[in-house]
Amino acid sequence: MGLFSRASTTPRQRAEHAARAAAWEEALARQVLPPFVVDRLQAAAIGKQPWVATMTPAELLLAKSHGVKPIATVSGTCWFHYGWSWTEGHEEGWHHALNRIRREATACGANAIVDVRMRTLRHSFGPSMDFTLIGTAIRVEGLKPSPDPVVATVPALEFVRLLEMGIVPTGIAVGARYDWLGGGLGYNGWGSSNAWGGRQTQWQSSVFAGNQPLTELGTFWEGIRRQAHAALRANAATMGNGVLAHTHFGEILKQERDKQPPAYLGRHIVVGTVVDTPRGAGVPHGVEPVIDMRDGPSPLQRSGEVRHAVYDTDTSEQEGSI
Amino acid sequence: MSDAHGQAIPEHALQRLAGLRREGHPGGIFTSDFSVNEFLLVRKAGFEPVGLCVGSCIYHLGFQFAGWSANQEMDVLSTAMYEARALAMERMRLEAAQMGADGIVGVRLTVKRLEWDAKILEFVAIGTGVVHAKGHQGFKGPNEQPFTSALTGQDFWTLLAAGYRPLEMVMGSCVYHVARRGPLATLGSVGQNVELTNFSLALYEAREIAMERMQTEAAQAGAEGVVGADLHEGSHNWSPHVIEFFAIGTAVLPIEGHEADDIPDPKLVLSVNS
Numbered sequence: 291m292g293l294f295s296r297a298s299t300t301p302r303q304r305a306e307h308a309a310r311a312a313a314w315e316e317a318l319a320r321q322v323l324p325p326f327v328v329d330r331l332q333a334a335a336i337g338k339q340p341w342v343a344t345m346t347p348a349e350l351l352l353a354k355s356h357g358v359k360p361i362a363t364v365s366g367t368c369w370f371h372y373g374w375s376w377t378e379g380h381e382e383g384w385h386h387a388l389n390r391i392r393r394e395a396t397a398c399g400a401n402a403i404v405d406v407r408m409r410t411l412r413h414s415f416g417p418s419m420d421f422t423l424i425g426t427a428i429r430v431e432g433l434k435p436s437p438d439p440v441v442a443t444v445p446a447l448e449f450v451r452l453l454e455m456g457i458v459p460t461g462i463a464v465g466a467r468y469d470w471l472g473g474g475l476g477y478n479g480w481g482s483s484n485a486w487g488g489r490q491t492q493w494q495s496s497v498f499a500g501n502q503p504l505t506e507l508g509t510f511w512e513g514i515r516r517q518a519h520a521a522l523r524a525n526a527a528t529m530g531n532g533v534l535a536h537t538h539f540g541e542i543l544k545q546e547r548d549k550q551p552p553a554y555l556g557r558h559i560v561v562g563t564v565v566d567t568p569r570g571a572g573v574p575h576g577v578e579p580v581i582d583m584r585d586g587p588s589p590l591q592r593s594g595e596v597r598h599a600v601y602d603t604d605t606s607e608q609e610g611s612i
Numbered sequence: 613m614s615d616a617h618g619q620a621i622p623e624h625a626l627q628r629l630a631g632l633r634r635e636g637h638p639g640g641i642f643t644s645d646f647s648v649n650e651f652l653l654v655r656k657a658g659f660e661p662v663g664l665c666v667g668s669c670i671y672h673l674g675f676q677f678a679g680w681s682a683n684q685e686m687d688v689l690s691t692a693m694y695e696a697r698a699l700a701m702e703r704m705r706l707e708a709a710q711m712g713a714d715g716i717v718g719v720r721l722t723v724k725r726l727e728w729d730a731k732i733l734e735f736v737a738i739g740t741g742v743v744h745a746k747g748h749q750g751f752k753g754p755n756e757q758p759f760t761s762a763l764t765g766q767d768f769w770t771l772l773a774a775g776y777r778p779l780e781m782v783m784g785s786c787v788y789h790v791a792r793r794g795p796l797a798t799l800g801s802v803g804q805n806v807e808l809t810n811f812s813l814a815l816y817e818a819r820e821i822a823m824e825r826m827q828t829e830a831a832q833a834g835a836e837g838v839v840g841a842d843l844h845e846g847s848h849n850w851s852p853h854v855i856e857f858f859a860i861g862t863a864v865l866p867i868e869g870h871e872a873d874d875i876p877d878p879k880l881v882l883s884v885n886s
Contacts, residue, residue: 307685311683315809318809318816319809326820339827339830340830340831341836341837341838342830343838344841344842346770348767350770351771351774351875354775354875363823365843368807368812369812370807371805371806373803375805378805379805411815418808420815575879577880578879579884581884
């Protein structure tokens with residue numbers, strides 16, 4: 291196309307395409323990165339190629355004044371099929387994605403990945419979906435490349451602020467748990483050992499029942515949440531000493547059964563950013579109270595966009611998006 | 613004349629208020645889609661808006677066959693999606709050059725489906741052409757063309773304060789066909805938790821290609837880096853197995869003589885109403 295100055299895309303040859311697909315397959319199996327990805331990331335690391343950052347200019351500004359340099363946008367993807375268990379599948383899917391994004395960050399000699407977002411494509415095929423993490427690999431001036439870069443779900447702006455205050459965001463922790471109340475398919479969990487097996491719930495919610503708490507279902511659900519949180523704690527303990535949990539997703543599904551009380555499937559997943567910080571560390575900056583005189587919603591109060599839209603059911607692809 | 617706080621109202625504003633400048637501006641009026649704050653910050657950055665620049669392109673997408681079980685790039689569609697956007701952007705830039713703008717800020721790039729034909733898409737690029745208030749020529753993009761930037765007026769000011777100037781919006785597109793799984797493979801994974809490697813690597817490859825293309829474009833523009841990079845996944849009326857990965861960002865170059873120490877430390881504020 292001679293119409294504009296941009297170089298148009300050169301279509302790949304079939305053979306080259308097949309070679310790349312094979313390289314990907316081998317890389318995924320051997321848990322490494324294909325050579326062309328390593329080349330691209332390293333070229334960005336030494337300045338032979340432009341760096342690529344998901345940062346906004348405000349973040350770039352603060353990063354620059356604090357000696358933080360963006361290197362490249364890195365990602366980790368795992369398309370996982372959860373035929374056996376939705377909950378365990380989600381947990382495992384995220385863990386795979388985490389390992390892979392770390393691999394890319396290590397390849398470009400990063401100290402950390404900031405602005406890591408959890409994403410998924412809107413369409414899934416059957417009981418499967420892709421677990422994708424995208425973020426910006428960064429290097430801190432004066433530090434050697436880390437063998438195991440930290441993964442921070444916070445944007446670069448907050449990352450620098452947190453570092454100043456002695457808080458290091460170190461990773462993403464996932465806690466997930468599911469259970470059946472009343473048989474189900476005889477899966478694991480203490481639900482099956484529950485003597486009532488959903489019968490109590492059936493009485494308690496029958497037409498003749500008055501006002502009362504559904505004790506059986508309540509205890510069951512509370513147990514799942516607690517265990518998910520316990521799993522989150524155990525997972526986080528390997529990385530730091532605190533979790534800022536930003537994503538909670540839980541649901542109870544009811545399954546009608548023949549000649550038996552209905553069964554319930556409860557599942558809960560908690561995802562959070564792990565931080566490592568000494569207890570009682572001070573905050574060096576003063577905070578200035580301001581009064582915003584705006585009548586409408588204040589930009590100071592705006593909570594911003596949804597950063598981890600994976601478990602938001604109401605996000606939909608709208609016309610007009612690029 | 614001054615107000616209660618002793619701040620003078622500029623002479624030209626008084627004249628305008630008094631109706632003395634009814635003859636209008638010799639340089640004509642400007643158009644923009646700036647908000648008030650955006651306008652103020654673009655001014656603070658030392659630029660003046662000249663006019664809205666628009667470029668559009670209605671594009672017919674060609675057909676490409678994809679094997680049922682093949683992971684492959686739909687290069688006909690990739691080229692189409694890229695070329696159509698590039699044309700829209702180029703036309704917008706041409707308009708800006710005709711206005712004598714140094715660059716375009718706040719560019720929005722959108723895709724519209726047309727009701728009556730699924731294979732026709734409309735691509736629109738729109739932004740506000742700006743010119744340096746003191747006629748500084750150092751802000752032009754590659755080849756002395758106006759720069760393009762997806763950043764808002766606020767971000768434009770912040771970028772300059774960080775010691776960078778925008779060069780060009782860079783992008784890369786890759787439309788990819790994700791293989792369907794055969795009935796045997798599907799049957800094999802019933803009741804199991806396994807990774808679908810084929811799908812994983814399709815996403816990887818597609819994203820990698822889009823990323824590579826964007827990075828190449830940035831290198832061609834002579835940029836040091838790309839800011840505000842984002843990856844969009846989209847399906848424009850295609851089958852669910854055909855996905856577009858679109859990488860876009862603003863390529864930037866450092867402003868000479870700007871030091872990291874020039875950047876003021878931001879204040880923490882807490883809004884205390886409510």
